[in-house]
Amino acid sequence: MSTKPPSLTLxxxxxxxxxxxxxxxxxELFTEHGPDGTTAEDIAQRAGVALRTFYRYFRSKQDAVAPLLAGGADRWRERLAAAAPGTEAGLPEALERSIAESLAAEDETAAEGLRWTRGLLRAAAEDPALRAVWYRVNQESEEKLREVLAGLAGPGADPLEVRLAAAAATDAIRIALESWAESDAPVRGGGSPAELAVRCLRELMGGMRLLGDTPAE
Structure with a gap:
């Protein structure tokens, strides 16, 4: 089973x-003016597109930030999918390593992406529609992650364990980012998203068999 996403057309x-x-x-506009102070027309004008183009892609102004919130998870799953299927001990390690690497903010582009996420999560605290977009992005990421993990784990894996692992990994990143956004911790080092996410993952996955060990009868 291939876990590599298909190539996009032009x-x-x-x-x-x-x-x-x-x-x-x-x-940018949510950061400057808040969701309440921003309209779809404002966003379209800032992006240099017609309003009809905006609504061709997005249902609401809050929905417009979904690609930015989902981008990091997409890159993380691609990194994980590139890992070779391994032994039972190997997949949890691959999950932890891929999460740490994807949130490491190794360059300024990655660091900027985390800062955008922090700003959006802070704005979401006062905007239920924006929070709903964040939760939807995480749910969609979890569903896609299940496919990746199933492919890496192999046919002998317990589907329930795979599902639990996908939920644990997704929630580890979500909780880490939300906790980090509430703080003034840096993008790297102590209290960073990478450090928090690894800590959350270890707590959530403690005792999980993952690759389908059959319980003794």
Whole structure:
């Protein structure tokens, strides 16, 4: 079973680029004026697109930031999917390593992405519609992660264990980012998203068999 995502066509890449431009414009305006002080027209104007283009891609102004919130998870799953299927001990280690690497903010682009996420999560604290987008992004990420983990774990894996692992990993990152956003901790080092996420993952996955050990009868 292949876990590598299919290559995008040129049209799909252009669409994704436009969506990301709109998402960044929305994030900038939410940071500057808050969701209540921002309209869909404002976002379209900042992104340099027509309002009808905005609504072609997004249902609401809050929905516009979904590609920005989902981007890190997409890259993380791609990194994890590239790992070779391993032994029972190998997959939990691969999960932890991929999470730590994806949140490490190794360059300024990655660090900037985390800062955008912090700003959006802080704005979401006062905006139920924005929180709903965040929760939806996490749910969709968990469902996609289940497919990746199933492919890496192999046919002998317990589906329930795979599902639990996907939920634990997704929640580890979600809780880490939310906790970090509530603080003034840096993007790297103590209290960073990477450190918090690894800590959360270890707590949530404690005792999990994951690759389908059959319980003794």
């Amino acid at each position: 049209t799909e890449r252009r669409k994704a680029a436009t969506q990301l431009d709109i998402a960044r414009a929305a994030a």
